[in-house]
Amino acid sequence: MSSPTPSMPAPEPTPAAESTSVATAATATAGTATATADATEAVVARGVERVFAGAKGAEVTALTGIELAVHDGEFVSLIGPSGCGKSTLLRLIADLDEPTAGEIRVFGKTAKQARIDQSYGIAFQQAGLLPWRSVAANIELPLQLHGADAATRRSRVAELLELVGLADFAKHYPDQLSGGMQQRVAIARSLAEQPRLLLMDEPFGALDEMTRERMQTELLRIRAETGAAVVFVTHSIPEAVYLSDRVVVMSPRPGRITDEIDVRLGDAADRGEDLREDAAFFAGVTAVREALHGPETAPAAGAARGVDVR
Amino acid sequence: MVWGVVGVLALAALWELYKLVGPADGWLVGAQEGVTGSGIRLLPRTSDQAMPHTWDMVARVIEPVTRAQGALPLGVVVLLAALTSLGVAALGWLVGVVVGFALALLMLGFRIAERAVLPFVILSQTVPLIALAPLIRNWGSRLEFGAFSWESWMSVVIIASYLAFFPVAVGALRGLQSPDAAHLDLMRSYAAGWWTTLFRLRLPASVPFLIPALRLAAANAVVGTVVAEISVGFTGGIGRLILETAVAASSDPAKPWAPILGAVLLGLVAAGFVALLAAFLSPFRRQETVA
Ligand SMILES: Nc1ncnc2c1ncn2[C@@H]1O[C@H](COP(=O)(O)OP(=O)(O)OP(=O)(O)O)[C@@H](O)[C@H]1O
Ligand SMILES: [Mg+2]
Numbered sequence: 001m002s003s004p005t006p007s008m009p010a011p012e013p014t015p016a017a018e019s020t021s022v023a024t025a026a027t028a029t030a031g032t033a034t035a036t037a038d039a040t041e042a043v044v045a046r047g048v049e050r051v052f053a054g055a056k057g058a059e060v061t062a063l064t065g066i067e068l069a070v071h072d073g074e075f076v077s078l079i080g081p082s083g084c085g086k087s088t089l090l091r092l093i094a095d096l097d098e099p100t101a102g103e104i105r106v107f108g109k110t111a112k113q114a115r116i117d118q119s120y121g122i123a124f125q126q127a128g129l130l131p132w133r134s135v136a137a138n139i140e141l142p143l144q145l146h147g148a149d150a151a152t153r154r155s156r157v158a159e160l161l162e163l164v165g166l167a168d169f170a171k172h173y174p175d176q177l178s179g180g181m182q183q184r185v186a187i188a189r190s191l192a193e194q195p196r197l198l199l200m201d202e203p204f205g206a207l208d209e210m211t212r213e214r215m216q217t218e219l220l221r222i223r224a225e226t227g228a229a230v231v232f233v234t235h236s237i238p239e240a241v242y243l244s245d246r247v248v249v250m251s252p253r254p255g256r257i258t259d260e261i262d263v264r265l266g267d268a269a270d271r272g273e274d275l276r277e278d279a280a281f282f283a284g285v286t287a288v289r290e291a292l293h294g295p296e297t298a299p300a301a302g303a304a305r306g307v308d309v310r
Numbered sequence: 311m312v313w314g315v316v317g318v319l320a321l322a323a324l325w326e327l328y329k330l331v332g333p334a335d336g337w338l339v340g341a342q343e344g345v346t347g348s349g350i351r352l353l354p355r356t357s358d359q360a361m362p363h364t365w366d367m368v369a370r371v372i373e374p375v376t377r378a379q380g381a382l383p384l385g386v387v388v389l390l391a392a393l394t395s396l397g398v399a400a401l402g403w404l405v406g407v408v409v410g411f412a413l414a415l416l417m418l419g420f421r422i423a424e425r426a427v428l429p430f431v432i433l434s435q436t437v438p439l440i441a442l443a444p445l446i447r448n449w450g451s452r453l454e455f456g457a458f459s460w461e462s463w464m465s466v467v468i469i470a471s472y473l474a475f476f477p478v479a480v481g482a483l484r485g486l487q488s489p490d491a492a493h494l495d496l497m498r499s500y501a502a503g504w505w506t507t508l509f510r511l512r513l514p515a516s517v518p519f520l521i522p523a524l525r526l527a528a529a530n531a532v533v534g535t536v537v538a539e540i541s542v543g544f545t546g547g548i549g550r551l552i553l554e555t556a557v558a559a560s561s562d563p564a565k566p567w568a569p570i571l572g573a574v575l576l577g578l579v580a581a582g583f584v585a586l587l588a589a590f591l592s593p594f595r596r597q598e599t600v601a
Contacts, residue, residue, distance in 0.1 A: 091495075094495075094499055095498075096495050096498055096499065115498075115499060115501055116501045118500070118501065120499075122495075122496070122499045124492055124495075124496075126492055128492040128493055128496055130493070130511070130514070131596040132514050132517075132593055132594045132595075132596050141500075141510070142500050145500050145502055145506060145510065146500070173596055174596075175596055
């Protein structure tokens with residue numbers, strides 16, 4: 001694995017990356033050479049396909065020919081119309097589902113091994129907190145499951161509560177929290193084991209616009225502090241542009257990647273609220289819109305201010 | 311608690327009111343002249359024989375059971391019998407809960423088991439208790455090894471547990487299967503195994519389904535105990551006492567009501583016990599609200 005470079009923009013994805021990487025042994029086969037290259041990447045998907053068997057033998061091709069590399073420390077958003085396979089791709093990376101063809105590597109390991117090694121943290125659209133556990137106990141769950149001792153757990157939970165701004169709510173139960181607070185607990189839980197990779201499926205989808213923007217800023221801050229790579233599924237163009245280093249545009253029937261747009265508005269650490277007013281931000285929004293809808297339907301950059309922010 | 315007392319008083323008042331205004335001989339429809347037992351009785355008789363005054367029933371409770379020397383008050387005899395039955399019912403409930411839960415776990419763990427076992431679990435409840443009691447007593451009496459020999463109360467326990475296990479098996483299975491896909495995905499993402507998922511997710515999630523099942527099981531165990539005592543011939547319990555005092559009803563009409571009330575009390579204690587259990591488990595009954 002490469003040396004951790006928290007909050008630094010990851011290197012450009014170059015097709016040459018594989019060939020320039022140093023093979024460890026002289027006898028290395030092509031396979032081990034790619035494996036070494038993969039190990040420097042957070043996620044690599046090669047020729048991934050997922051076909052669901054539908055009713056009466058009908059088949060749904062949720063994903064086909066997916067080629068994707070997420071570099072260590074990089075923030076990548078998946079965007080596309082409903083049903084284009086964003087959640088499916090995320091679930092494949094998380095090894096909650098298996099591809100029907102192709103392979104997925106997470107930090108050079110198989111997706112399954114990465115899941116067993118707890119290489120990633122995950123957050124879904126619904127917070128998915130356990131209602132009978134307090135906020136602190138919910139955040140603690142992964143630590144508890146993996147046998148961390150009580151003292152470690154307590155201090156880590158306190159740290160995370162601080163991070164997501166819920167220090168005063170440790171003893172509350174999920175049903176006593178607002179949706180945004182629940183979502184923050186879920187994010188804290190996904191960070192509990194300091195994963196180098198965060199998988200998030202529309203985590204702010206159910207939130208109101210104001211909470212959503214605040215959560216986005218918070219996510220950027222958290223991400224800058226942890227230096228983790230993030231794969232982030234969203235429906236919102238501004239959200240994708242604001243958060244990401246790279247936006248991956250997907251298309252349905254069959255689900256596939258149609259475009260990748262580098263946004264990289266600046267260091268995650270100093271991306272402030274005013275960035276949303278920045279010209280570069282609007283340029284990014286326009287670029288993603290054009291990639292999604294084609295250039296004829298996209299408004300000019302100047303008019304992008306009126307874009308639907310959801 | 312207050313409303314419970316009010317309810318009992320209201321019931322007693324209703325009893326007395328009907329006794330006051332109802333026809334002494336009840337109301338028969340289509341009775342044939344001179345043929346006893348003919349016709350359909352739409353309203354019960356209100357004579358002291360059929361419906362003794364509530365205060366007579368209460369008074370009877372403190373009087374001795376029989377006129378024999380040194381006989382205990384009826385109330386004490388009833389309480390002792392109820393206590394015996396409570397013990398048997400509790401044991402039956404416990405066995406039923408354990409068996410029901412074990413079946414639910416089996417059905418949860420093996421899809422095939424759910425398909426193979428569940429129909430039989432449901433079918434088992436269609437066998438009438440009356441048919442079952444002699445069978446169980448018969449089988450039990452053949453069991454004998456070493457110092458162990460089958461006692462009639464064991465048959466009662468078996469029958470009570472037979473009635474109690476069903477709601478637990480069905481309720482627990484539903485509860486254990488209740489966690490939604492997102493929670494199961496989460497546990498999978500934590501690489502949690504089957505047992506860890508069971509203890510950390512499925513068991514706590516099953517509590518809201520389990521409480522009503524346990525309550526139903528308790529009611530079934532009590533009814534099963536009372537009925538089984540009669541059909542198995544187990545003496546010392548409340549069921550047997552109901553039968554014995556019913557014989558004395560013609561000369562002592564208030565007497566049979568005491569064990570009936572004892573049986574009701576038995577049911578209340580059982581319900582109270584489950585309520586206590588539910589209060590103990592209340593943290594697991596929180597429902598997640600998505601704001
Ligand atoms: N378990 C499944 N069984 C059958 N088909 C599925 C399953 N999961 C997803 N699909 C199909 O795969 C396709 C992609 O689904 P997916 O949930 O990945 O879309 P999505 O891009 O996340 O959509 P949304 O933005 O609405 O969340 C859809 O056509 C869906 O019907
Ligand atoms: Mg989705």
